[in-house]
Amino acid sequence: MEDLKLDCLISESQIQKRVLELGQAISEKYKGQELTVICVLKGSIMFFSDLVRSLSIDVKCEFIGVSSYGNNTSSSGEVKLTMDLTNPAKGKNILIVEDIVDTGLTMEFLKQTLSARQPKSLASASLLLKPESLKTKCHLDFVGFEIGNDFVVGYGLDYQGFYRNIPYVAKLNMN
Ligand code: IMP
Ligand code: MG
Numbered sequence: 001m002e003d004l005k006l007d008c009l010i011s012e013s014q015i016q017k018r019v020l021e022l023g024q025a026i027s028e029k030y031k032g033q034e035l036t037v038i039c040v041l042k043g044s045i046m047f048f049s050d051l052v053r054s055l056s057i058d059v060k061c062e063f064i065g066v067s068s069y070g071n072n073t074s075s076s077g078e079v080k081l082t083m084d085l086t087n088p089a090k091g092k093n094i095l096i097v098e099d100i101v102d103t104g105l106t107m108e109f110l111k112q113t114l115s116a117r118q119p120k121s122l123a124s125a126s127l128l129l130k131p132e133s134l135k136t137k138c139h140l141d142f143v144g145f146e147i148g149n150d151f152v153v154g155y156g157l158d159y160q161g162f163y164r165n166i167p168y169v170a171k172l173n174m175n
Helices: 012-029 045-053 105-115
Strands: 005-010 034-041 058-067 080-083 093-101 121-129 142-146 169-173
Touching (some): 012 121, 045 058, 058 105
Parallel strands (some): 093 121, 121 142
């Protein structure tokens, strides 16, 4: 991997603090109910695993794969399912967990795909949101941080498959 410079945007402690807050809000919303939390592979793995551990309600974990990006830093605009859930979503409280919402096309695709399966309820959470990049009116129920249009990596987010294991979110300095 070429040696690109990383500029820290959101520190490990900021992330952990915010994840706990989101966990509390989600636990409050679904108090007394069961929640199926869906990890959108691969970018959400870190956020998902910290988030589910911060929930104080009954939780089931599911995984789904989508792809919209090639090996570059802008959306191809095409979203496809690369791996499906292993259990039916029908009648369940579903929470989709994304790493980042950029154009919003992936989240819209996931919402459409899952709502067609008649869940009891369908909500969405994303660690990061780039409000200026949105191409759809994508409503999110839980957002960690709003950020600018920079390409970011770390805490699950990648550039050409690398940097997912960095424990904080960083801007990738391409210059
Ligand atoms: P969207 O469909 O344009 O909203 O893009 C969603 C997906 O693109 C995310 O789940 C990420 O996998 C990827 N993505 C968007 N912006 C970034 C970024 O800044 N860094 C890394 N991946 C990103
Ligand atoms: Mg993703």
